[in-house]
Amino acid sequence: xxELLERLGKMAGALVTNTGLMALMLFHASIYAFTxxxxxxxxxxxxxxxxxxxxxxxxxxxxxTGMVLxxxxxxxxxxxxxxxxxGPTVALSMARELGPVLTxxxxxxxxxxxxxxxxxxxxxxxxxxxLHTMGVNPIKHLVxxxxxxxxxxxxxxxxxxxxxxxxxxYFVGVHLLDINPGVYMGRTMDFVNVEDxxxxxxxxxxxxxxxxxTACYHGFYTTGGAEGVGKAATNAVVLGxxxxxxxxxxxxxxxx
Amino acid sequence: MIEIIGLKKSFNSKKVLDGVDLAIERGxxxxxxxxxxxxxxxxxxxxxxxxxxxxxxxxxxSKEITALREREFNELRKHFGMLFQGSALFDSMTxxxxxxxxxxxxxxxxxxxxxxxxxxxxxxxGLVGIEGMMPADLSGGMKKRVxxxxxxxxxxxxxxxDEPTTGLDPIMADSVAELMLETQRALKTTYxxxxxxxxxxxxxxxxxxxxxxxxIIAKGTVEDIKKNPNPVLKQFLEGSAEGPIKVY
Numbered sequence: 001x002x003e004l005l006e007r008l009g010k011m012a013g014a015l016v017t018n019t020g021l022m023a024l025m026l027f028h029a030s031i032y033a034f035t036x037x038x039x040x041x042x043x044x045x046x047x048x049x050x051x052x053x054x055x056x057x058x059x060x061x062x063x064x065t066g067m068v069l070x071x072x073x074x075x076x077x078x079x080x081x082x083x084x085x086x087g088p089t090v091a092l093s094m095a096r097e098l099g100p101v102l103t104x105x106x107x108x109x110x111x112x113x114x115x116x117x118x119x120x121x122x123x124x125x126x127x128x129x130x131l132h133t134m135g136v137n138p139i140k141h142l143v144x145x146x147x148x149x150x151x152x153x154x155x156x157x158x159x160x161x162x163x164x165x166x167x168x169x170y171f172v173g174v175h176l177l178d179i180n181p182g183v184y185m186g187r188t189m190d191f192v193n194v195e196d197x198x199x200x201x202x203x204x205x206x207x208x209x210x211x212x213x214t215a216c217y218h219g220f221y222t223t224g225g226a227e228g229v230g231k232a233a234t235n236a237v238v239l240g241x242x243x244x245x246x247x248x249x250x251x252x253x254x255x256x
Numbered sequence: 257m258i259e260i261i262g263l264k265k266s267f268n269s270k271k272v273l274d275g276v277d278l279a280i281e282r283g284x285x286x287x288x289x290x291x292x293x294x295x296x297x298x299x300x301x302x303x304x305x306x307x308x309x310x311x312x313x314x315x316x317x318s319k320e321i322t323a324l325r326e327r328e329f330n331e332l333r334k335h336f337g338m339l340f341q342g343s344a345l346f347d348s349m350t351x352x353x354x355x356x357x358x359x360x361x362x363x364x365x366x367x368x369x370x371x372x373x374x375x376x377x378x379x380x381x382g383l384v385g386i387e388g389m390m391p392a393d394l395s396g397g398m399k400k401r402v403x404x405x406x407x408x409x410x411x412x413x414x415x416x417x418d419e420p421t422t423g424l425d426p427i428m429a430d431s432v433a434e435l436m437l438e439t440q441r442a443l444k445t446t447y448x449x450x451x452x453x454x455x456x457x458x459x460x461x462x463x464x465x466x467x468x469x470x471x472i473i474a475k476g477t478v479e480d481i482k483k484n485p486n487p488v489l490k491q492f493l494e495g496s497a498e499g500p501i502k503v504y
Contacts, residue, residue: 118348121347122346122347125342125344125347126340126341126342126344127344127345127346127347129301129306129340129344130338130340130344130346132304132305132306132333133304133306133333133336133337133338133416134333134334134357134358134361134362135330135331135332135333135334135358135361135362136357136358136361137330
């Protein structure tokens with residue numbers, strides 16, 4: 001019993017410490033983000049890494065998800081004779097939930113793990129210490145560009161995921177399930193509006209922050225050599241994904 | 257003059273530095289020797305402000321630097337250079353970008369002026385025409401040289417070396433030692449070296465101090481150190497498993 005309580009106590013202590021350090025990192029990054037000189041080159045480099053280099057994976061994810069969604073919704077809706085609602089079902093699901101969530105999860109797996117690995121390697125090979133000794137603030141130099149890239153690029157990637165999802169759904173609905181294209185597009189336009197798109201984009205901004213902050217935090221405070229770098233990458237992705245799903249629920253319940 | 261006075265530091269109740277007292281003269285090479293895990297790296301991390309002491313202080317030209325705020329320390333660090341054990345070159349940058357990095361961060365020099373200084377510093381450490389190479393393509397010795405070029409690129413007043421010869425073959429280690437002597441004599445910079453390489457110590461040191469169990473147990477010139485009867489120091493210098501220092 002005592003052992004169990006000790007373990008719980010240690011876990012609670014670690015949770016408080018980690019949350020505190022992460023909040024502190026975010027606080028410092030927020031201040032340094034607006035403190036000149038702004039390192040645009042570093043920011044653009046990270047935006048390219050998070051955004052452009054994630055394009056392929058989000059296009060694949062979005063299109064296949066849209067196609068599956070069209071099949072599944074067609075299968076369900078035809079029982080009520082409402083096959084014409086496949087278009088809006090796909091578009092609404094993509095814009096409000098699946099677009100931001102799947103983009104977040106995929107970017108967390110691709111870019112979040114890479115960020116944590118890169119910063120973790122820099123930590124264990126003393127490159128972060130080297131920045132300190134040169135009078136360069138590592139939070140400003142390494143963390144700020146990554147957090148900004150996450151926050152700025154996730155909405156763009158989400159729009160692309162939404163778009164290819166809708167295109168995938170259209171392809172399956174119109175070309176494979178023989179829904180009239182005019183009906184498909186007309187119904188989609190009737191039921192989906194710009195607010196639905198923005199609803200998903202608000203979420204994606206938060207997910208971008210979650211992905212980059214958890215990755216930077218775990219990478220920046222890596223200890224224990226190569227094994228520690230591996231753990232940092234795993235922890236960054238696991239925590240990032242769990243927080244994305246949890247915050248998605250919280251935001252859905254708050255925004256609806 | 258750098259004065260370290262009564263410096264103490266513990267990690268999770270383990271005492272690493274237990275009242276270190278040491279005076280480091282300007283314009284000289286001071287070598288701090290000691291076994292692995294005795295706190296040599298911890299000591300130099302205090303000098304450069306990466307760690308803060310539990311108690312004690314460090315004075316730089318009579319000004320206490322251990323009490324400085326991070327922003328003030330950042331300014332001070334521009335007068336320091338450091339060569340790390342593993343060189344700590346930035347993997348994502350070329351050799352030229354690595355060496356020129358402090359200049360780009362802290363001076364308003366244009367790219368061509370930065371490149372000129374980079375080429376000059378690389379030439380000083382015996383490297384020519386490798387500006388475009390990536391750190392992953394360099395040998396251990398070349399990495400050390402590039403690391404040294406980066407450490408001296410801002411013409412710092414004090415350069416700190418963390419195990420500069422570890423991982424190098426004896427010939428390359430000697431060539432790095434020669435390079436350190438040559439650059440120090442040319443620039444009249446204060447060099448602080450931590451190492452357990454006795455050959456390196458004998459070759460370059462103006463002053464030697466031995467750190468053992470969190471304290472400086474002996475200090476003096478190379479000749480003084482060789483004559484010192486302290487059994488711990490003698491065992492360390494002789495590299496013997498027999499003596500007061502127990503291996504296990």
